[in-house]
Amino acid sequence: MKIILGINSYHADSSACIVKNGKVLAAIEEERINRIKHWAGFPEKSIKECIRLSGINCNEITDIAINTKPTSNLPHKFLFFFKNYFFSKKILEIFFRYKKRITIKNLLLKEFNFGNRVRFHFIDHHIAHISSAYYPSNFEKAVGLTIDGSGDFSTLTISECSKNQIKIIKKNIISPFSWNFL
Ligand SMILES: [Fe+2]
Structure with a gap:
């Protein structure tokens, strides 16, 4: 049995969903709960609501899919950062924004009681979009x-x-x- 938690985090319209054996059990955008349009942070409330609506236990989740792969096109990201922000006042802001994305696993493990064998998958953003159309x-x-x-x-x-x-x-x-x- 596979129970997947999918999250769109630190990106416009943050959201979460739960898919059990290929069937969507629950899906919600954070803005529907926090009442901030196009909210783009960590979708903590959406995750909690999806778990509640789907009636599963947190530790039953087998896989967590995240809407970005930090290593995708990494040389371009790196060069862009150095060209535009290395000597800029925004360097720390950009650095911490990127850090949040790559350390999301730690935050998820801290905030939720997932089982020890849960597997994390960082999905290239475009593959995530195509998956949402192709698989269903x-x-x-x-x-x-x-x-x-x-x-x-x-x-x-x-x-x-x-x-x-x-x-x-x-x-x-x-x-x-x-x-x-x-
Ligand atoms: Fe997108």
Whole structure:
């Protein structure tokens, strides 16, 4: 049995959902609870509400999927940071924003009583978007297209979706030298 907690954290419209053996049991955006539109922090209340609505116990969750993969396009992220923020007043703000994303596992383990064998999965942002369309579609084969501004340093991807696998075949990566978007 697989019970997956999916979270969209530190990104616009923070949210959570619980999927049990491929079926969505609960899903909610944090803004519906905290009443702050497009809230983009840690979705603590959504996680609690999803657990309550789905009637499962926290320690039954087998996997946690997170909406970003800090190592995706890492050289571009790194160069962008150095080019734009190394000598800037915002350096600490940007550093702590990134730190929150890579240490989210610690926060989740601190705040919730997950079992010892729960597995964490950091999912590339665009793969997460395509997954939300491809897997519920029941299509055996499909072409995935994401246009986002931006996720994990990419704004557009094209994927081959086949036999429950998603493979990015083309992607646009933000050049660290083109524009300043943060
Ligand atoms: Fe996105």
